[in-house]
Amino acid sequence: MTSPYPAGSGSCNHGRVPVYRDEGVVLRTTPLAEADRIITVLTRRTGRVRAVAKGVRKTTSRFGSRLEPGTYVDLMLHSGRSLDTVTQADIISPYGTTIALDYARHTAAAVMLETAERLTSEEREPALRLFLLLVGGLRTLAAGERPPALVLDAYLLRSLAVSGYGMALDDCARCGEPGQHLSLTVGGGGVVCAQCRPHGAASVSAGAVRLLTDLLRGDWDGALRSDLRARREAGGIVAAYLQWHLERGLRALPHLERA
Amino acid sequence: MYEGIVQDLIDELGRLPGIGPKSAQRIAFHLLAADPVDVRRLAVALTEVKEKVRFCRSCFNVAQAELCRICADPRRDQTLICVVEEPKDVVAIERTREFRGLYHVLGGAINPIGGVGPDDLHIRELVARLADGTVSELILATDPNTEGEVTASYLARQIGPMGLRVTRLASGLPMGGDLEWADEVTLGRAFEGRRVVGA
Numbered sequence: 001m002t003s004p005y006p007a008g009s010g011s012c013n014h015g016r017v018p019v020y021r022d023e024g025v026v027l028r029t030t031p032l033a034e035a036d037r038i039i040t041v042l043t044r045r046t047g048r049v050r051a052v053a054k055g056v057r058k059t060t061s062r063f064g065s066r067l068e069p070g071t072y073v074d075l076m077l078h079s080g081r082s083l084d085t086v087t088q089a090d091i092i093s094p095y096g097t098t099i100a101l102d103y104a105r106h107t108a109a110a111v112m113l114e115t116a117e118r119l120t121s122e123e124r125e126p127a128l129r130l131f132l133l134l135v136g137g138l139r140t141l142a143a144g145e146r147p148p149a150l151v152l153d154a155y156l157l158r159s160l161a162v163s164g165y166g167m168a169l170d171d172c173a174r175c176g177e178p179g180q181h182l183s184l185t186v187g188g189g190g191v192v193c194a195q196c197r198p199h200g201a202a203s204v205s206a207g208a209v210r211l212l213t214d215l216l217r218g219d220w221d222g223a224l225r226s227d228l229r230a231r232r233e234a235g236g237i238v239a240a241y242l243q244w245h246l247e248r249g250l251r252a253l254p255h256l257e258r259a
Numbered sequence: 260m261y262e263g264i265v266q267d268l269i270d271e272l273g274r275l276p277g278i279g280p281k282s283a284q285r286i287a288f289h290l291l292a293a294d295p296v297d298v299r300r301l302a303v304a305l306t307e308v309k310e311k312v313r314f315c316r317s318c319f320n321v322a323q324a325e326l327c328r329i330c331a332d333p334r335r336d337q338t339l340i341c342v343v344e345e346p347k348d349v350v351a352i353e354r355t356r357e358f359r360g361l362y363h364v365l366g367g368a369i370n371p372i373g374g375v376g377p378d379d380l381h382i383r384e385l386v387a388r389l390a391d392g393t394v395s396e397l398i399l400a401t402d403p404n405t406e407g408e409v410t411a412s413y414l415a416r417q418i419g420p421m422g423l424r425v426t427r428l429a430s431g432l433p434m435g436g437d438l439e440w441a442d443e444v445t446l447g448r449a450f451e452g453r454r455v456v457g458a
C-alpha cells in the first residue's frame with residue numbers, strides 16, 4: 001500500500017480528519033466486536049498508541065498478517081478521541097511471524113513485547129530508545145543466531161537502563177566503591193560491597209556478574225563465552241530485577257522457555 | 260436508571276460481550292414489547308444450554324452427552340484427528356464436508372502475553388489420545404495468526420517424536436481477493452505451498 005505522505009511527515013489534517021503516519025512494532029492485539037481488533041503499537045515518533053484495525057480478523061482482510069504481534073510496520077492512522085484507527089499498514093519486517101515458528105524464541109519475544117508496553121506507561125509519550133531497543137531485540141531473535149534467553153536478558157537490562165533502572169554492576173550500588181562485588185540486591189539496584197551488604201542480599205558468582213556486564217554493554221563475544229550455570233543465574237537475576245521495578249508480575253514471564 | 264427488574268435485565272444484558280449500555284437498553288425494551296411466547300422460548304434455551312450442554316470427554320467439543328455427535332459416529336475415520344482452537348472451528352470445517360475424521364478442541368491457543376501457556380490447553384489429553392497408535396495423521400488447524408502458529412509449532416515439537424504424520428492446513432491467498440493486496444507473509448506462504456496444475 002502506498003501512501004501520499006512521506007515517512008516522517010508527522011500529522012496532516014486534510015481540513016477535517018487528523019491523519020498521521022508512523023512506523024512501529026505491534027505489541028499486543030485484543031479482539032473487538034465481530035471482526036475487529038485493538039492494536040497496541042510502540043511507534044518511533046508517537047510512543048505507545050492504541051488503534052482499531054477494522055475487519056482484521058476476517059481472512060479476506062486487506063491487513064492480512066500485517067498487524068500481528070511482533071510485526072514491524074509502517075502505519076497510517078486516523079487520530080481518534082480515545083482510540084486511533086489504522087487505515088493503512090505495510091510490513092517493514094515480519095519479525096513476529098518468523099519468531100512464531102520456534103516456541104522458545106516466541107516466549108522470549110512475548111516477554112520483550114510485554115516489557116515494552118509496561119515500560120511505556122503513558123500513551124503518546126515518545127520513547128525512541130525503547131523503540132530502537134525493541135526493534136533490535138526482535139531482529140536478533142528473528143535471525144536466530146544467538147541464544148534467545150541471552151537476547152532477552154540483554155534487551156531487558158538495556159531497556160531497564162534507558163528507563164532509569166540501570167543495574168549497578170561495576171561499582172557498589174550504595175556507596176559507589178569500585179571493584180568486583182559478589183553480593184546483589186534487586187531492591188538496592190545491583191551489586192553491593194561487603195560493607196554495604198544488607199540482610200537478605202543474594203550471593204552471585206563472578207561468572208554471572210561478568211555475563212550481566214557483557215549483556216548490558218552489548219559485548220556478545222564475552223556473553224557467548226559464558227557457561228550454562230552463569231546463564232541460568234543471570235537469567236534469574238534479570239527476571240527478579242525486572243519484576244521488582246515493574247512492581248507487577250509479567251504475564252508472559254512464567255511461560256518463558258529458557259532451554 | 261430504570262427501576263427494579265428492568266434495570267436488572269439491562270445490567271445482565273450489558274455484561275454480554277459486545278453489548279454496551281445503549282444496546283442492552285434497546286434489547287431489554289425489545290423483550291418487554293415482544294410476544295411472551297417468544298421470550299419464554301429464549302429463556303428456556305438459555306437455561307437448557309447451561310444445564311444440558313457439556314464438553315465431550317474425548318475431543319472437548321460441545322456435546323449433550325458424554326461423547327459429542329462426531330466422536331460417537333462410528334462412520335468417522337478414527338485414524339485422522341484435526342486439532343482446532345475452539346468448537347466454532349469444528350463447525351467451520353464441518354461446513355466444508357471435506358473432512359471425515361475426528362477433532363480435538365484445544366480450548367484456545369498459546370498466548371504468553373495473555374497468560375495462556377501449553378498447560379492451560381487440552382494438549383495433555385491430546386497426547387493421551389494418540390498413545391494407543393490408532394491415529395496415523397494429526398492435522399493442525401489452529402488459526403493462521405501468531406498464536407495459532409506458535410501453538411502449531413509447539414504441538415509439532417511435542418508430537419513429532421511419536422512417529423505419526425503431523426500436517427498443517429495450507430495457508431496462502433484467499434479466494435475472491437486481488438494478488439496486489441496480499442501481504443508479504445501470506446504471499447510468501449502461497450509460494451511455499453504452490454502446487455502443480457494440469458498434470
